[in-house]
Amino acid sequence: MRVRRMFFLILCLNGSILIALSPVSIWAGQTGKISGKIIDSATNEPLPGVNVVIEGTNMGAATDLEGEYVILNISPGTYALKVSMIGYAPQKVVNVKVSVDLTTRIDVQLSEEALAMEEIIITASVPIVQKDLTATVEIIRSEEIQQMAVQELNDILQLQAGITTGADGELHIRGGRSSEIIYLLDGVPIVDPFDGSRSLEIENDAIEQIQVIAGGFNAEYGQALSGVVDIVSKEGGDDYHGEVSFYGGDYISFKDDNLNNIKQFDADNVFDNIDDISPTDIFNLQGNLSGPVPLTGGRVKFFSSVRYLDSDGWLYGTRVFNPSDSSFIPADLSQAVFDATGDGKKISMNSFRKITSHNNISFNITPLVKLRLGILWDDIEQREFGEIRDLKERGRNQAHFFRLNPDGYYRQKRKDYAITPSISHTLSTSTFYTVKFSYSSFDFKEFVFEDP
Known part of the structure; x- marks a missing residue:
């Protein structure tokens, strides 16, 4: 029989570690951000003072003199943005996907309105090249998990590039040992210090997003040698x-x-x-x-x-x-x-x-x-x-x-x-x-x- 108890206290400012007291000195961000630029569709001039609000939340921002805006500390998920300014037709951008530690760029062009106009709906698309992506990353969202014929977390991970199952039944990332994988849940390591295995059972219906980093990961993932599996769990919404x-x-x-x-x-x-x-x-x-x-x-x-x-x-x-x-x-x-x-x-x-x-x-x-x-x-x-x-x-x-x-x-x-x-x-x-x-x-x- 063995019993292991672990304690973690982590303080983060602007995505950098200030204090970390734990047996495993690692921390990972668990939120993303949305940024972009709002311009006039006719003149291409930046528009200051435009309100950008995430629908269904109290999160939002106003554009600066250059028309730029940033919304920080957003939980991973799919959102809708409402963009409005007096004298311009309001716009709604749907299918805005936010991922852990990444920036979602949403640029909008507003048109002047002479008369009252209906809200314009725009569907956001994922860029082919993610400019702030510095590692080999696979992102699996809850909508994708629902479409998979899988029952366990390991079933999802086995479908990702670079992950294999050895003869011992354990997962291996790019040929590394199974104990060299760091598992994180909502930013906290869930690794058994005895043998490096995952210490908690995570069910698929509780997962909002999984980020699998198979190489080139940043220094924030302290003891990760082979790969990182970063899991963000779901939160409650406005409706039941x-x-x-x-x-x-x-x-x-x-x-x-x-x-x-x-x-x-x-x-x-x-x-x-x-x-x-x-x-x-x-x-x-x-x-x-x-x-x-x-x-x-x-x-x-x-x-x-x-x-x-x-x-x-x-x-x-x-x-x-x-x-x-x-x-x-x-x-x-x-x-x-x-x-x-x-x-x-x-x-x-x-x-x-x-x-x-x-x-x-x-x-x-x-x-x-x-x-x-x-x-x-x-x-x-x-x-x-x-x-x-x-x-x-x-x-x-x-x-x-x-x-x-x-x-x-x-x-x-x-x-x-x-x-x-x-x-x-x-x-x-x-x-x-x-x-x-x-x-x-x-x-x-x-x-x-x-x-x-």
Whole structure:
């Protein structure tokens, strides 16, 4: 058994580290910005004093004498901009995508209006070349994740260029070790200090954006040697939104063997007890809910996601022996004595069960000050086999040696949680700072029989 607890306190000003107290000295920005220039469509002259507002928020800016504007500290997502000025037709720019640590450039031309005109709607497009991109980066947004036929975070990452899955089931970026990947959630490392693996389960429906940096990353990602996976979780919106989904299934194979009779055992037939279909052998139930907290005037918003997954797996053993049985095998095999007291019941050798919860609460104290609290926890129990969900590498593929004594094969349990409060304060149109605090606990156990 091992328990690891970590503490992080990070203060950032203008995207630079001022203070970092943690076992892993890294910090990464979790917001982006929108900037651009507003000009007169007829004269191409810059327009000062134009109001640029992000629809549905209290964030915005006014253009300076050169017609330039900047909106800082924007959470990743897709937004709409409203551009207006007295004497000009208002415009609305939709599909404005904001990414972590990047600038979205939106330039607008306004036309004079002699009479009242309807609002002009413009659809923003992503530039072919991102000028402020200094590394090899893949950005996956929540809208794209919804279109993917994937269930786990690792399934998404495997689809990205430069990421492969090794024979051990672990992810590798550009040939580096799996322990050389840094995982960040909302700017805080979620890495087990014992072996460098990801320490928390993150569900796909709780992800707003994933940024995979596979090379050339900046110094802000301190101990990253192979790559960085930067995850930003969802926040609640102005409207209530919820989803519930479930599925069931089973593994099936007609390549069966009968381990009840040891003499009939055929080593080529490895799939036992899955020739019958049971729709509940794999059961998944998950849901999420988000929106404003009642009686707070829309200033406090929440997002909550919960998932329960239970799978019996595909590898079964037969309880021919119990762990307390003993056998005598002399040189003359005809004199061998087998103490077999098992009941012949089929026992799963690679079962997997997990319960996860991801909760975010955001509070706009003032238009310039925002408080956010994230609470995550997971409870995982499994019997390990060479599958992607493996928790640790020890004992890999040893399950076959216990197929006649399945109760003698070890189990694994993990209970993890993290609490991450943060506060962000915008000082001016060009300056903001963020203070983050994080407390995490990772508890891992491996045993044959749990302590009474």
